[in-house]
Structures are given as C-alpha cells and as structure tokens.
Amino acid sequence: MPVSSPAEVPASASMRLRLAAHARAGALATRGVLGLDAGRAGMRMTASEGLRVDGVVCAALGDGRYHVSVHLVAAMVALRPLADAVRARVERDVAIAGLADRLGPVDVAVEDVQVRTEARP
C-alpha cells in the first residue's frame, strides 16, 4: 500500500520506511518540486511490511545510518539550490521526528523537469 504521509507509517515500522516517508514528505513540501517519480517499473521506492514509499530509496549504511535517494520531478528552477532546499527540508523533518542521527547522505535525482505551475499544498 502506498504511503503518502509519515502519519500513515506506524511507529513500529522499520527505520528505513520511516525515514523514507519523512524524506518524501519533506521533498514534496519543497518549492520547485512538482512530484516524486518511482520510475517506469516502479522500482524507485522503499517497501517494508506491506507499505511502500514511492520515489524514495532508503538503504542502510554500514555505520547505522541510512542513505536516502529522492527521485523527483522538478519545475524549471535552478537545480543546485533546489537540491540544497530538499536536503535542508528532509533533514529538518527527520530531526523533528527524532531520527536525525540515523540519516546519512541525501541524494537528489532529477527524473524529469516540467514547465508548469507548482501545485502547492
């Protein structure tokens, strides 16, 4: 079942899934991000215990942290500031959830660029 918000992930869920859900929410809340993309085969996602976070790949590192890759569809904006904003937002949201020490590098992968107005929440 796809997860659209961290609130849908139970506290007992895996760390991978919780981090992915926060990363997804953080990325989608960033100005310049139009959406997330799980790819044609839907393989760019994090799945655990019957739940699935599309567009975010979260993988364990050897040091106990998790490497997060956010695959996004961007608006026509400068990409470097966009990546910085996504990372900052993800780090902030993860820190608020008390998981800051488990977050490793955050990769930002631009899967598509679209020229259309942003749908703000």
Add this chain to the structure above:
Amino acid sequence: MILLLRALVRLLGFLLLIALALVGLGFALAALLGDQLGVQLEGSAVSRWLARLEGNGSQVLEAVIGGGMVLLGLLLLIGALAPRRERRVVLEQGEHGTLDARRRPLAQMFTALAERTRGVTHAKAKLRLGRQARHGRLVLRAERPRTTDSTAVREAVRSDVGELAAAFGLKTRIQAPLGRRGRRVQ
C-alpha cells in the same frame, strides 16, 4: 544497441515460444496418434535430412544455420542479461549526497532556455555523456531568422545556457543556422 537487442529478445522470445508450443503439440500428436493420423516419419523429409546429417560429405547449409543460431543465441543472451545502464549527468557529488539528472529532462531544460533567448526561432539540445561523471558534451542548435546575426545569437544563447552547462561540466557547442520559413522569433 542494447535497447535494440532487448526489443529483439522480447519479439523473438514471444514468437519462439509460440513456435515451440506448436512444434511440441505437433510432436505430441504425432507420437500419440501417429497411426490414426497417418503420420509416417520414415521416408519423410525429416528422416532424409537426419540421414544426410549423419552421412559423410559437405553440410555447408547446416553449418551456416547452426552458426547463425549460435550467434542469435549469444545476441539474445546479451539482450536479456546485459544491464541497461542509465547515464546520468552529475551536478555535484559530496559527503552530503549527490545531485544528478537524467539526460532527457536536462536536454529539455537546455532547449527551453535557448528558446527563451531573443532572436531564436527554434532550438534543440542534444546531450552526449561520457563514461565518467561530469564529462559530457552539449550541442545546441538554435535556429534564427535572416534578420539576426549568427554570432550574436550564438553569444546570446551561450550567455543563457552557459552557466547551467558549466555547472554540469558540459562542453558546449552552439550552432545558429537559419531557421525554417514560418518559424517566429520568441
């Protein structure tokens, strides 16, 4: 090339499965109901061909077919097993993470930027990526009307896309040919 081989694998895989199923059905029917159906392998073309294969002499045709089948099998194996590598343009790579983009949206971005440039009627960007990160080439074709100067258009486009191209480590080549009739200046 790999894309073509993958398409070949899908098409041939489908056709060969159908052919294999029909041949298997035929053999099963011949084995089970050969007498009733009047199927007699002895003296047939199949038995003559098998006898020829076992006999002495030149079998060039069979050798060519066999070699072709081996080659086809190898190509199908490559098409089925070779990983499809997606080349991406890396903008930055550090301990905080990587920022990269797929080739197509980036080319669209360059095209859109070039088409915004004054004096450009139509633009098309082609991105060729090297095997290493931050090695690639951007060829931008920006068409212009007769009333504008080629050098001026090239410079204007370069100033619009140069910063982004440099950020991705792309070598930029801009062409400013005359546009087709009927295309209007932006």
